[in-house]
Amino acid sequence: MKKLSFYFDPVSPYAALAFERLPEVLEGCSYEVEYRPVLFAALLHALGQKGPAEIESKRHWTFRQVAWLAHQLNIPLDIPAQHPFNPLPLLRLAWAAGSGPAGTPNRLVVEKLFHHVWRAAGADANDPARLAALTQDLAPAQDPGSEAIKQRLRESTEAAIQRGVFGVPTIEVDGRLFWGLDALPMLAAYLKGDPWFASGTWEAAAAPRPGVVRKH
Numbered sequence: 001m002k003k004l005s006f007y008f009d010p011v012s013p014y015a016a017l018a019f020e021r022l023p024e025v026l027e028g029c030s031y032e033v034e035y036r037p038v039l040f041a042a043l044l045h046a047l048g049q050k051g052p053a054e055i056e057s058k059r060h061w062t063f064r065q066v067a068w069l070a071h072q073l074n075i076p077l078d079i080p081a082q083h084p085f086n087p088l089p090l091l092r093l094a095w096a097a098g099s100g101p102a103g104t105p106n107r108l109v110v111e112k113l114f115h116h117v118w119r120a121a122g123a124d125a126n127d128p129a130r131l132a133a134l135t136q137d138l139a140p141a142q143d144p145g146s147e148a149i150k151q152r153l154r155e156s157t158e159a160a161i162q163r164g165v166f167g168v169p170t171i172e173v174d175g176r177l178f179w180g181l182d183a184l185p186m187l188a189a190y191l192k193g194d195p196w197f198a199s200g201t202w203e204a205a206a207a208p209r210p211g212v213v214r215k216h
Contacts, residue, residue, distance in 0.1 A: 002031045002191055005172040007165050008110070009040035010094075010125075011087040013066040013077065015169040016114045018181045020075045025184040029191040031173075034102065035110045037094040038157040039087070040168050046161050053084045069181070080117055081124040088153075089131055089144065090116070095152045096140035103152060109138055176202070 006022070008015040022033070044051055052062040063079060070077035090113050094105045105113075116134050117125045124130070135144065142149055160170075164177055171178045171187055176197075178187040190197050 002029070002173050004031050004033045006033050006035045007038050007160050007168055007170040007172070008035065009038060009087055009168045010090045010113045010117045011040055011084055012168045013063075013079075013118060014181045016077065016118045017066070017069055017073065017075055018169040018171075018184060019110060019114055021073065021181065021184055025188050026191065029188060031191060033107070034100060034104050035094075035107065036104055036156055036160065037091045037153065038160045038165070038168065039091060039153065041087075042157045043161060043166055043168070047166055051084060077118050078120060078122050080120065081122055082126070085125050087125075089126060091153050092144040092149050093131075093135060093138060093140060095156070096142040096144040096146075096149050097138040099141075112138060 006019070008019065010016070040051065052058045066077065067079075069075075094109060094113055095103060097109045098105045099109075100106060112134065116130065120130070163172065165172070167179050169180065171183070173187070173190065176190065178184070178190075196202075
């Protein structure tokens with residue numbers, strides 16, 4: 001059985017769609033998933049990038065594509081009233097409600113987080129009353145606002161950066177990183193033993209090559 005680490009931030013619609021698709025795409029594979037909440041904005045900051053929703057023309061395309069993908073995959077998806085929004089309350093709640101060996105949240109907790117954002121008829125993800133209701137529903141064993149939980153999120157995000165995670169969703173297995181909703185079929189092929197992954201092509205494709213360096 002393979003152990004998968006699913007790095008996510010509920011701010012990402014692609015992470016929400018990948019979460020829903022994962023069981024279907026990996027049907028027949030032997031695996032277990034550890035869900036690891038990380039702060040997407042911190043990943044972007046570490047790489048000096050902006051998120052797709054922070055660039056107006058890219059935001060237009062992102063949400064058009066997301067709407068199409070949800071339609072194509074028959075997955076309900078509603079754009080929240082504000083986006084991007086500050087996901088820290090939800091990320092901290094995820095860790096506070098964690099019950100796994102490493103304090104990670106289980107699939108039911110993660111599902112409720114994603115549905116709170118992306119299946120709420122366009123409601124504000126950070127509406128205080130809604131956050132309070134979600135917190136009551138999840139009944140976290142720890143205080144989401146405690147310094148211990150804040151530190152756990154910081155450490156999880158930093159560990160992800162150190163492992164090479166640059167975006168969400170990213171799924172790690174055997175030290176290999178599969179990024180994005182469209183990487184799920186590739187992940188399934190790896191778990192099913194596709195010989196391509198043992199051919200050396202994976203390593204060769206990422207080998208350093210000379211190229212122009214853009215000056216800022």
